[in-house]
Amino acid sequence: MRLFRDAGHLFRLAGLFAFGTLFILTIRSFLVPRTFGEYGHYRGAAIAEVAAHPARFAGHQTCETCHTDVAQTKAAGKHAQVNCEACHGPQAKHADDPSSVDPGKPDTAVLCVRCHEASAARPKDFPQVNAGDHSGGVPCQTCHQPHSPAIGSASAPASAAGGTK
């Protein structure tokens, strides 16, 4: 053991280095989140946290499980590709508890013109009217059933009763 005869100071240095490394690793294990680096240079658990956000829009598939009649009317008409919540707004609460959460009816005076008020900016093949001239103030649903808006279509306009909330 001649080699290590005068090496006491080296062992002390090595010991100090080992302690330092251990100390830093300990501190690091407390500071770095557990899932950091699971998928990359970020906290893997963050993905699940973002995914845990509650949904406000139930999705038309959910609506159609109960409102089969409306789904049928709509599928046959011009609004076939317009999803329920495009007009009725987010209804996840109503879907979760249909009896106590009343979704109300959208106000057609605001709703219809959002899409159908004539504007040179809209695509030319999209149906547009100058609402003032077109109806003279008569509510849209007097003639058009919102779920199947073509006049004389399967459902009578009266079935879309109401207009304002």
Added chain:
Amino acid sequence: MNITRRQLLILLPAAAVAWESVLAGTPEAAPNYNMTDHWWSMLIDIPKCIGCGNCVRACQAENDVPDGFFRTWVERYHVTDWNLENPQVISPDGGKEGFPVAKEDAGKYFFVPKLCNHCADSPCTQVCPVGATFITPDGVVMVDQKYCLGCAYCVQACPYGCRYIHPTKKVADKCTLCYHRITKGLTTACCEACPTGARQLADLKNPKDPIHAFLKTHSVQVLKPQMATGAKVFYNALDGSVR
């Protein structure tokens, strides 16, 4: 209660292990969802957009986006043929309540819905000093709001202006591509609310997704392709004047 030194030395590590598992919590399970099976993108069909603002309102309702901030918004371009390079662009309140009626004139009008492009090689994720923003294995760029410092470096780095500092949380906020919905088999809130189908969520890893046929048969572009961000929001019939 008397605890000897030996008992304490045994108890301490046990308590540490228990505390760690409490801290870790139980992750939200998304049954039957496998991240590696998806690569999310979006298709925007400009000729179908009518500028109703449904997507903007839906996004704000779905994601609690504060007033005056937008994860998605709609711009209206007005391009005149004598000044092609300088379009007039408006986006009143992000297009949330629609747009003023446009009169027919010499120029052309069209709407451009915008949102995070969920870039495959995103500048925003590269600049984050702490690893608080990243792209998930299924191709969604998101922010870890518990880890974000709010330095806003990513807000400046995004070439599309899709990020903002949340006014109350003081951390970066952006479109998550409705990750909480798409992992449960729903489409995004903006796509759900779009009345004309101008926005379509697409999964590039799903061979049955209609996006593949669409990309083959249409003139599709991404925004700012010269920046090589690997943007995954595809625009059909995008005008050259769009920035």
